[in-house]
Amino acid sequence: MKILSLNTGRVHPLLVEGQSHVSGIRKSPREGRVAVAPLGLEGDEQADLSVHGGLSKAVYAYPQEHYAFWQTVRAQARVAGWNEPLAPGALGENLTLQGLTEKDVWVGDVLRFADCDLAVSEPRQPCFKFNAVMGFNQAAKLMSQSGWCGFYLAVLKPGSLQAGEDFALVPGPREVNIAELFRAKMRRA
Template sequence: MRLLSLNRSPVKPLITLDGQSVPSGIAKQPAAGALAVAELGLEGDAQADLSVHGGPKRALYAYPGEHYAFWRTVRAQAKVAGWQDELPWGAMGENLSLEGLQEVQVWQGDRLRFANCELVVTEPRQPCFKFNAVMGFKHAVKLMQQSGYCGFYLAVSQPGTLCAGEPFELLPGPRELSVRELFRM
């Protein structure tokens, strides 16, 4: 398992599909080098709506890189403007683009141990209308719900640093509720 990309964004205007401008931190961009991770998240990252994003239980959002092929295909079929463009890491709004760890393998309370940081899985992501805007079509939220390709939130149990390319290990938690089960509730 490996951290493919470390992504962050300040809060900035996002144009929704109905043309409204709303503040959002969903448009994450890959960052170079090591970044500090503290109780409330990644250095240089921000969230616009702290009622549903951010805070100690949702300090970071992780997304499996393996799902990117699905979203490229869906965007092509929907004929989204720019669909032929590569989706850069962070396009799902994730802080951590991961390789080798998907929702069916992750349980609430599992730990991701990196060399200088440890994170705890807290819950799946529940997509909102802003995901439709960044994907460029109105059924993106529905497709995330149907596919179960939701990713998951993490709390910071050991602050430190993270760097793209570094490996990590999964330390099993109590194994009572999987991310997939929580997402379907």
């Protein structure tokens, strides 16, 4: 398991169905080591702290394994740039991971890096801004249906991270996994 890309972004205007909203969903890859503090990665911002960010949602991780699906559905929807590969961070994630998907991770599990520990806290719930960055209005619905939501992480041990870094998964209490919790939350939404 490893970090393929470490991504951050600043809050910028985002046009959604003709209206301007502020958002930090657009992330770009970073080079070198990046500091990780209790509220997230150095240089990263969130616009709406009621749904993103904070201590329990300081870092957002997304499996690279799902990128091919999003590339395909964008091509079918013929969104602008559909024929170009999605860049890491395109789904708003801070960590583009390889080797760990929602079905394999549980609330309370710890991702142990050389200089940092991050605890799995909850699944991401898609919003209208996700539709805007993906380029079509069914993106949030497809995330809900597929369960390929990624997951939020709380910072247990601050430190630093870098793309290419391997990590270990330290099992938590194993009471509910991210895929199950996401399905339960989507049924209630």
